[in-house]
Amino acid sequence: MRTGSLLLGALVSESIGATRVSAQSGSSSESEPESEAEPEAESEPEPDFQARLYGNDFYPAARFRVVSSSLEYKPAVSVQEGETFLGDLYWSDYDTRLIRYENTQERVLFFPPFEADLDQETTYRTDRIQSTDELADGIVRIGFHRASSSTA
Numbered sequence: 001m002r003t004g005s006l007l008l009g010a011l012v013s014e015s016i017g018a019t020r021v022s023a024q025s026g027s028s029s030e031s032e033p034e035s036e037a038e039p040e041a042e043s044e045p046e047p048d049f050q051a052r053l054y055g056n057d058f059y060p061a062a063r064f065r066v067v068s069s070s071l072e073y074k075p076a077v078s079v080q081e082g083e084t085f086l087g088d089l090y091w092s093d094y095d096t097r098l099i100r101y102e103n104t105q106e107r108v109l110f111f112p113p114f115e116a117d118l119d120q121e122t123t124y125r126t127d128r129i130q131s132t133d134e135l136a137d138g139i140v141r142i143g144f145h146r147a148s149s150s151t152a
Helices: 002-025 037-042 084-091
Strands: 049-054 063-066 097-101 107-110 123-132 139-146
Touching: 049 107
Parallel strands: none
Antiparallel strands: 049 139, 063 097, 063 123, 097 107, 123 139
């Protein structure tokens, strides 16, 4: 009986650890060895858009709304002397907005592409981190899309 309890405890602990790791990385599968998790990951819709934001402000699968019009702010970009045009080029296709996460009411800076044409009446959902940017300290590139009305 004791061996069965220890085995069950180890399985539960392993499962919780795998879920915790996948939530932090934004992964939708609980563990890599299980082949059953792959079809579930494939059913995830591709993000409608990619945007930039500070990595500390990112929450995977979080619902948010845009709460500001366009702001005149762009984070500093690390470039060498004489290459300041790269900073302008880096941000040329991106807007700066404030968003509010629905679950925490936290407001954070969000840098969507101009082509996203965001609406303040629409709820959006973050996807996962796509990449980290080397030019702007602390900035990551994420996917996001319009949240379906059936998701609460």
